[in-house]
Amino acid sequence: MTTIRENEPLAAHTTLRVGGPAARFVEATTTDELVAAVLEAQASYDDWMVLGGGSNVVVGDEGVDGTVIRVLTRGVERLPDALGSSRPIRLRVQAGEDWDGLVAHTVENGWAGLEAMSGIPGSTGAAPIQNIGAYGQEMAESLIAVDVLDDDGERRTIPAPELKLGYRTSILKHGGTRAVVLSVDIALEQNPDARSRPVQYAQLAEALGVAIGERAPLVGVRTAVLALRAGKGMVLDDADPNSVSAGSFFTNPIVSESFARSLPADAPRWPLAPEPPSLAMPLGAEPALPPETGPVQVKLSAAWLIERSGIGRGFALPGSRAAVSKKHTLALINTGDATAAEVSQLARYIQTRVMSEFGVVLHPEPVFVNLEL
Numbered sequence: 405m406t407t408i409r410e411n412e413p414l415a416a417h418t419t420l421r422v423g424g425p426a427a428r429f430v431e432a433t434t435t436d437e438l439v440a441a442v443l444e445a446q447a448s449y450d451d452w453m454v455l456g457g458g459s460n461v462v463v464g465d466e467g468v469d470g471t472v473i474r475v476l477t478r479g480v481e482r483l484p485d486a487l488g489s490s491r492p493i494r495l496r497v498q499a500g501e502d503w504d505g506l507v508a509h510t511v512e513n514g515w516a517g518l519e520a521m522s523g524i525p526g527s528t529g530a531a532p533i534q535n536i537g538a539y540g541q542e543m544a545e546s547l548i549a550v551d552v553l554d555d556d557g558e559r560r561t562i563p564a565p566e567l568k569l570g571y572r573t574s575i576l577k578h579g580g581t582r583a584v585v586l587s588v589d590i591a592l593e594q595n596p597d598a599r600s601r602p603v604q605y606a607q608l609a610e611a612l613g614v615a616i617g618e619r620a621p622l623v624g625v626r627t628a629v630l631a632l633r634a635g636k637g638m639v640l641d642d643a644d645p646n647s648v649s650a651g652s653f654f655t656n657p658i659v660s661e662s663f664a665r666s667l668p669a670d671a672p673r674w675p676l677a678p679e680p681p682s683l684a685m686p687l688g689a690e691p692a693l694p695p696e697t698g699p700v701q702v703k704l705s706a707a708w709l710i711e712r713s714g715i716g717r718g719f720a721l722p723g724s725r726a727a728v729s730k731k732h733t734l735a736l737i738n739t740g741d742a743t744a745a746e747v748s749q750l751a752r753y754i755q756t757r758v759m760s761e762f763g764v765v766l767h768p769e770p771v772f773v774n775l776e777l
């Protein structure tokens with residue numbers, strides 16, 4: 405049954421534990437309730453948003469003078485197997501399902517594809533929003549489609565390729581749409597001896613004692629990932645003050661190859677595959693030279709840039725209750741009763757330091773709600 409409360413403090417519903425009240429806070433536990441709540445919000449002139457686990461938002465101290473719809477729908481349905489496909493296991497997962505609970509379920513059943521994303525907090529419906537990823541896997545590899553309620557209040561299915569999933573982005577995050585994800589369809593492998601997808605991340609491969617590209621037991625991968633994440637404060641744990649965060653606060657910057665060359669030689673960098681060439685030609689045009697690929701781009705390490713700007717783990721501005729995690733330079737934490745203003749002040753300070761030291765703009769990863777950076 406839908407529950408509605410007034411003046412609900414959003415700090416209680418976000419992992420960073422900041423955020424003022426929502427004038428109206430609606431909890432939807434079935435898809436029908438969720439659809440009804442969103443249609444009502446769309447029809448009103450008030451501000452509104454949906455909230456999953458609150459692990460990728462920073463809500464301002466004024467809160468939301470409108471409606472916040474908390475997605476609490478549950479259910480994992482096994483669809484008919486896609487015989488002949490390399491990923492024959494098909495699941496339809498309701499948006500409010502806990503993501504890590506879903507990963508645990510797939511690992512228990514011997515299905516591969518999500519295991520390296522163990523321990524990421526939040527809901528399954530939010531997973532495609534920024535194409536979550538960790539330890540060499542990302543949502544895009546397993547996602548087939550999402551069922552959404554679109555901006556016109558229509559239910560429709562969007563195939564994964566249309567979502568423009570990229571590094572911590574999709575059209576659902578940066579495409580100007582406010583479509584609400586109702587359910588997510590995913591495809592998984594079923595390998596002999598419950599083995600994982602090939603391990604792609606050096607630190608994980610080392611922890612498992614396998615080479616990059618080798619498979620490992622699914623249960624072992626999940627255990628190793630959870631241990632690696634706990635060491636960085638990246639699993640939610642009431643006993644770990646370093647996990648009171650919104651995860652990585654900044655994305656790794658992507659710059660041109662020539663700019664990357666101007667950075668110190670020890671700056672970590674990963675060349676990205678160039679954009680594929682456009683093969684579109686006007687009708688009747690003569691095929692000429694092979695089309696050129698886009699310029700090579702390079703991903704930098706935001707953590708390295710921050711540390712080399714003189715901001716170490718545990719750093720805090722004088723008198724502020726927001727701090728850099730003691731376990732991970734990229735996570736900003738609430739050390740107790742911090743305000744959203746304190747968090748954004750620290751984030752701005754870090755951005756300024758990195759900009760003046762290296763000329764690189766750090767972009768925040770979480771979604772800001774009624775808060776300026």
Ligand SMILES: Cc1cc2nc3c(=O)[nH]c(=O)nc-3n(C[C@H](O)[C@H](O)[C@H](O)COP(=O)(O)OP(=O)(O)OC[C@H]3O[C@@H](n4cnc5c(N)ncnc54)[C@H](O)[C@@H]3O)c2cc1C
Binds near residue numbers: 527534537638
């Ligand atoms: C300790 C920690 C570690 C983390 N590690 C990682 C990591 O390794 N990799 C990674 O990618 N992320 C990571 N994150 C970020 C976060 O867990 C993910 O982005 C997650 O998918 C957010 O889910 P959520 O349900 O909490 O979303 P919320 O924070 O509730 O919402 C995030 C955004 O998505 C929107 N949204 C939520 N649900 C829906 C829906 N059903 N339909 C439409 N829009 C919706 C919200 O309106 C909001 O704009 C981490 C966060 C924390 C706190």
